[in-house]
Amino acid sequence: MFDFVTATPTQAPPRHRGHRLRRRLVPYLFLLPFMVLFVLVLIVPLLLALDLSLYRDTLARGQIFVGLANYFSILDDSSLWDGLAHVVAFGVVQVPIMLAFALGLAVLLDSGVLWGRRLFRIAFFLPYAVPSVIGALIWAYMYGPSFGLFSSIAHAAGVRAPDFLSGRMMLVSLGNVVTWEYTGYNMIILYAALQAVPRDVVEASWICGATPWQTALRIRIPLIGQALVLTAVFSIIGTLQLFNEPEMFKAIAPDVIGDHYTPNLYAYTLAFTDQQVNASAALSFVLGAIVAVVSYIFMLATSRRAAGAG
Amino acid sequence: MTLPHNSLAGGIGRRSLMAGAGLGVLGAAAPVVRRAAAADPLTLTVWSWVPNMQKETALYEQANPGVTVNVVDVGQGFPHYAKIEDALRAGSGGPDVAQIEFDMIATFLQLKAFADLAPYGASKFSRDYVPWAWQQVTRGDHVYALPWDSGPIGQVYRKDILDAHGMQPAGTWGEFADQALKMHKDTPNTLLTNATFDQGAWTTALLWQAGWKPFTVDGDTIGIDVSNAVSSRFAAYWQKLLDAGAVDAKPGFVTEWYEAFDKGRYAIWIVGAWGPVFLQQFAKSSSGKWRAAPIPQLAAGGHVCANWGGSTLAVLKQSQHRSEAAKLATWLLHNPTSTRMFATDQYLFPTSLALLNDKAFLETPYPFYGNQPVNEVFAAAAHDVNTSFQWSPFQGYVQSQMGIELDAAANGRGTLQQAFDRLQKKFVKYANEQGFTVKT
Numbered sequence: 132m133f134d135f136v137t138a139t140p141t142q143a144p145p146r147h148r149g150h151r152l153r154r155r156l157v158p159y160l161f162l163l164p165f166m167v168l169f170v171l172v173l174i175v176p177l178l179l180a181l182d183l184s185l186y187r188d189t190l191a192r193g194q195i196f197v198g199l200a201n202y203f204s205i206l207d208d209s210s211l212w213d214g215l216a217h218v219v220a221f222g223v224v225q226v227p228i229m230l231a232f233a234l235g236l237a238v239l240l241d242s243g244v245l246w247g248r249r250l251f252r253i254a255f256f257l258p259y260a261v262p263s264v265i266g267a268l269i270w271a272y273m274y275g276p277s278f279g280l281f282s283s284i285a286h287a288a289g290v291r292a293p294d295f296l297s298g299r300m301m302l303v304s305l306g307n308v309v310t311w312e313y314t315g316y317n318m319i320i321l322y323a324a325l326q327a328v329p330r331d332v333v334e335a336s337w338i339c340g341a342t343p344w345q346t347a348l349r350i351r352i353p354l355i356g357q358a359l360v361l362t363a364v365f366s367i368i369g370t371l372q373l374f375n376e377p378e379m380f381k382a383i384a385p386d387v388i389g390d391h392y393t394p395n396l397y398a399y400t401l402a403f404t405d406q407q408v409n410a411s412a413a414l415s416f417v418l419g420a421i422v423a424v425v426s427y428i429f430m431l432a433t434s435r436r437a438a439g440a441g
Numbered sequence: 442m443t444l445p446h447n448s449l450a451g452g453i454g455r456r457s458l459m460a461g462a463g464l465g466v467l468g469a470a471a472p473v474v475r476r477a478a479a480a481d482p483l484t485l486t487v488w489s490w491v492p493n494m495q496k497e498t499a500l501y502e503q504a505n506p507g508v509t510v511n512v513v514d515v516g517q518g519f520p521h522y523a524k525i526e527d528a529l530r531a532g533s534g535g536p537d538v539a540q541i542e543f544d545m546i547a548t549f550l551q552l553k554a555f556a557d558l559a560p561y562g563a564s565k566f567s568r569d570y571v572p573w574a575w576q577q578v579t580r581g582d583h584v585y586a587l588p589w590d591s592g593p594i595g596q597v598y599r600k601d602i603l604d605a606h607g608m609q610p611a612g613t614w615g616e617f618a619d620q621a622l623k624m625h626k627d628t629p630n631t632l633l634t635n636a637t638f639d640q641g642a643w644t645t646a647l648l649w650q651a652g653w654k655p656f657t658v659d660g661d662t663i664g665i666d667v668s669n670a671v672s673s674r675f676a677a678y679w680q681k682l683l684d685a686g687a688v689d690a691k692p693g694f695v696t697e698w699y700e701a702f703d704k705g706r707y708a709i710w711i712v713g714a715w716g717p718v719f720l721q722q723f724a725k726s727s728s729g730k731w732r733a734a735p736i737p738q739l740a741a742g743g744h745v746c747a748n749w750g751g752s753t754l755a756v757l758k759q760s761q762h763r764s765e766a767a768k769l770a771t772w773l774l775h776n777p778t779s780t781r782m783f784a785t786d787q788y789l790f791p792t793s794l795a796l797l798n799d800k801a802f803l804e805t806p807y808p809f810y811g812n813q814p815v816n817e818v819f820a821a822a823a824h825d826v827n828t829s830f831q832w833s834p835f836q837g838y839v840q841s842q843m844g845i846e847l848d849a850a851a852n853g854r855g856t857l858q859q860a861f862d863r864l865q866k867k868f869v870k871y872a873n874e875q876g877f878t879v880k881t
Contacts, residue, residue: 188530190551190834191661192876271696278700383695385639386852389845403523404841405871 184412201413210391211414215421217302218393222370225306230362232310233317238347240318241325252322256315263312267379270308275383296384301392305376313369317362324358325351360433364426371422374399394418484509485762485769488525489540490517491752491787497779501772510769518542519837525757529554533759537766541586541755543577543748544642544832544840547658549755551834555585556756561767563587566775573826574792578753587774590789591751592713593822594646596734597720599727600811602631602708610709610734617737618682624708625687634709635701636679637693638851641843642749646713648675649747649830651739656833662878663834668858668865676857683851690851699723711736713749714790714819721809729808733815735822746825751792790819797823833868835875842867 187197205211236255240248258266273280274295285292295304328351336346352359374395381388381396390404391397394414402411487498487510498510513536515524522545528535529552541549549555563584567575574588596610603610606624611617621633637643648655653671657664682688689707691698701707703724710716717733724731736746754774756766773779775793783789784796796802797820806812833839842864850860865881872879 187874189874189876191878195876275697275700277697277706278704279697383692383697385692385844386849386854389849390841400841404519405838406526406835 180412180415183409184416185409187409188406190406197409201409202417205410205413205417210397211394211417214391214394214397218371218373221302221306221373222367224302225309226363226366226370228306229310229314229366230317230359232314233362234321234352234359236314236318237321237325238351240322241351242343242347244343252319255318258312258314259316261312263375264379266312267308267376270304270311271380271383274304296380296387298387301380301384301387305373305380308376309369309373313366317366320362321355321358324355328354356433360430363433364429367426367429368422371418371425482507482509483762483765484511485538485766486511486513486536487538487540487754487769488513488515488521488536489754490514490521491540491783491789493787496786497773497782498769500778500782501769504772508765508769522548522837525549525554526552528757528759535757535759537760537762538754538756538770540589540752542750542752543574543588543591544645544836546577546586546753546755547656547832547834548836550580550585551658554755554757556758556760556763556767558584558587558756558767558770561764561771563767563771569775569794570792571794571797571823571826573748573828573830574751576828586753586755587770588792589752589754589774590715590783591792591823592646592715592749592790593746593819593826594650594711594713594736594749595716595746595818595822596709596736597712597716598709598732598734599705599707599730600732601730602705606708610732611737613741613743614678614737614739618678618687621682621687622685625685631705632687632689632707634711635689635691635693635698635707636683636851637698638690638857639692639844639848640694641840641847643693643711644843644847645840646747646749647711648672649827650736650745651675652745652827654829654831656831658831658834661876662880663872664880665865665868665872666881667868668861672861673858676861679851680857683857690848692848703727713751714816714822715750715788717807717810717815717819718788721807729811731810732813733810733818735818744825745827746822747830748826751790790816790823792823834877835871838871839868 184201185196185198186194187201188194239245240252245251261269276282276292276294276296279292279295281295282292293300295301332350332354333346336350341349372395373393377388377392377396378399381392388396390400395418398411398414398418401407401414485508487494489512494512498512502508502510515521521540525535525539559582564582566584566587567579570588571591574591578584578586578588598610606620606627608620608624611620617633624631624633645653648671651671651674653669653675655665655667657666679688683690689701691701702710702720703726705727710720712720717731720731721728738745754770756763756770760766777795780791780793780796781799781802784791784802791797791802803817803820804814805816807815846860846864846867847857849855850857869879869881
């Protein structure tokens with residue numbers, strides 16, 4: 132059964148056709164379970180959504196084919212651009228802060244200066260294990276302007292807590308929740324990459340008299356550049372698709388969140404409260420295209436820089 | 442107790458949706474086993490989020506051997522409606538009987554979702570339900586649903602707070618405004634009420650009382666008159682109180698809001714008849730201090746009320762067992778045993794006239810309300826509900842936009858009047874996109 136693994140072309144005698152065919156087919160057989168699910172839960176729904184986006188299902192006139200009209204009207208819809216402006220402003224500030232924290236913690240854990248490393252590793256990772264909906268609900272409670280945890284503490288101390296749910300503070304408050312949730316996740320990825328840095332390189336730096344700080348800055352971090360790019364791309368995609376946290380905050384701050392605070396929230400509202408499934412499908416494709424373009428540009432920019440540096 | 446469908450926003454609704462979906466899978470599998478035993482086996486599916494409804498359906502199963510009733514909770518409010526819409530689009534997969542709130546009937550009629558219950562004998566019930574509710578479920582001679590529970594509005598108030606200010610519950614909205622201004626001046630940390638503008642249904646109920654007729658639907662022609670003299674008066678009234686800081690405009694049905702009531706920040710909750718029992722669950726520490734009173738009137742001595750919340754049961758046209766489903770719905774909502782059970786066990790405020798005039802129901806004392814028989818207050822209100830109100834055929838959108846626009850305005854983004862003007866424009870645009878001929 133495993134002959135295709137060990138066989139090399141030089142030692143293999145001419146084989147039957149069946150054998151060769153089987154050899155070619157086997158990898159695809161292994162891929163089959165993945166492919167079936169991939170097609171069923173990704174490709175087919177995508178095609179259905181694409182089809183949906185070309186029609187307009189109306190209450191009075193039934194379904195009408197409208198071509199690209201849904202796309203034009205969504206691109207012309209200020210609600211989409213408002214939401215996009217929020218997530219861009221959010222991402223520009225939150226993603227670097229979160230990744231800096233994650234990197235700092237990963238280096239700290241990897242450096243070996245901490246005792247109880249395992250405990251801290253789990254503790255930092257724990258927020259990611261809390262479902263984001265629950266996490267957002269807990270934070271929403273703590274942010275409460277009259278009876279929330281922070282305002283109660285501030286009240287006891289005789290000061291006024293900032294209004295975490297006001298229009299000005301909302302992005303900061305959301306950013307805090309997302310940072311709390313995903314720092315640990317990113318830390319684990321970066322920590323794993325740091326652990327994979329060859330020991331001989333690190334030892335060489337010690338022998339050359341580098342301080343731990345210098346080793347981290349000059350040796351370890353540059354060597355995990357790819358992992359950093361990966362976490363950045365994940366974070367960018369996550370930011371553009373921000374949904375759970377603002378959806379949870381909508382109940383406590385409806386005047387700030389409204390129905391289109393982020394593009395995904397707007398897509399959800401269109402589909403599930405406004406009965407505009409077709410517009411929602413079009414918006415989803417527009418958002419998907421934006422995510423793809425932004426991620427691609429980011430990867431291109433970082434690989435250029437890496438190439439330039441090398 | 443049936444809440445208006447936008448009242449439990451966000452997480453709770455979605456979690457119950459997921460739990461409901463899980464139950465659905467299990468529930469669908471069970472009847473197959475039972476079917477073999479019965480002589481004339483039949484399974485009817487009911488989609489509803491009323492807790493413990495199996496109590497009533499079990500009685501029906503006892504009385505009708507061979508019928509199995511499968512109650513599935515697919516989510517509360519919008520998730521529930523979205524699934525019904527999906528089933529309509531697919532042409533099958535929906536329940537035989539569905540819970541539909543009063544405000545969503547017009548929306549589903551536009552989708553031609555319901556079977557007419559008149560051929561199954563429902564027409565003869567016209568005098569058995571409170572008039573406004575019967576008007577809401579019928580169109581001409583057709584009966585498209587049967588009224589279940591309701592929420593005629595009134596004031597639920599803290600007697601101790603009003604007493605401390607030397608006040609009685611206001612009889613008119615004019616008095617109500619004076620009380621709000623005075624209370625704010627005397628005790629800045631205790632306000633007369635919170636105006637839950639984020640709840641489109643709350644605003645709608647008050648406008649309904651004031652004679653607002655925002656939509657007139659005639660087939661595919663729709664009249665939209667959202668921003669008019671009634672809404673302008675309403676906007677000016679609340680704008681004055683908001684600008685003076687005499688009322689809050691905090692979002693409802695969230696932790697902060699529950700705590701505010703429990704801790705005595707607000708003296709009055711303007712709410713439907715389901716409110717008194719609901720309040721007992723979250724304002725425990727103030728038990729015994731609450732009372733109920735009728736809603737203030739526009740003119741002294743008036744008797745005009747409106748409704749917030751409440752549901753019906755409808756039979757879907759796509760059901761394979763329309764006649765049996767109609768029989769089940771009729772039994773649940775017309776049989777005295779079942780209707781009384783919903784009122785006493787599940788605390789659904791009834792629409793059945795027999796119950797609304799029933800001595801035992803009316804005189805039930807509520808310890809939370811100092812043993813006041815609060816049902817009397819709301820039963821009287823039920824008879825006074827203005828019968829001419831019509832909902833839009835796209836209520837999901839209307840409800841959500843009203844909440845968003847008015848809540849933003851009440852919290853300093855423009856004025857309520859501007860919000861009504863924006864809503865008018867939005868609804869006209871939406872109706873046009875949906876293929877309606879719009880008259881304004």
